[in-house]
Amino acid sequence: MENAKIVRKNPAGMPDPVGNYTHITKIPRNAELYVTSGQVGVDRNGSFPDPMNEQIKNTFDNIKTVLHSEELTAENIIKVNIWATQKIDWDYLYAEWDKLFGSTYPAMTVGYISELGWPEIKIEIEVWAAKV
Template identity: 25%
Template sequence: MHKPLSPSSIHPPFAPYSPGIEVASRSRFVFLSGQLGIARDGTIPPDCAGQAALAFANIEAILAEAAMSLGDIVRINAFVTGREHLQSYMQVRNKLFAEPYPASTLMIVSGFARPEFVVEIEAIAATPG
């Protein structure tokens, strides 16, 4: 099991995530490239929530290839193209994860390779060896 780290000596998180995650040294890791909200057929939802849900579904499919699930994610890095997307991204993320929450960072960036994309999500998952 991975251990969330949340010392009382620092400011608590602004949302449901862990400030740190301790991973046992004999764990098996999967490092996921950034996933966009694009379906197999190339369709892209017009909104951040739709793109975030699809990006997490893509992450879930990749993890399934390694016999893992979203519950095995220990680290999320997410990127959105504007502050107006923060809330909808976090609502999608918060529905998918429960305690112990993964470590998480959310950044605002100027854009992605195609202008219709508004969110990209990368992750690291780990399971005991």
């Protein structure tokens, strides 16, 4: 199928993204769509560390595990939604982000909210992916 690939771009006339994301991601017709539940900062023992950055690291580890289970990579990720209950250390988050994505950024939305599913959860990240 001609043009059967995921395309990420920042349209002309738009300001540059204010973070590591692209403004639009185009998914080709007939691609398989994958939507994850929000991944949180729980470790392999089922515990939530208190520091936000440790939860961020665990969250990215959990995202990688979920992706791997379906033979998906960062190339397949088309959209990321991030919710946090406290200020994100963007230098730390982007270090983890860049380990996953390199410079191929998906679309992204970030929201700060008062609470997530359990009181100890400080960050939750939902991933949408497509396989062509």
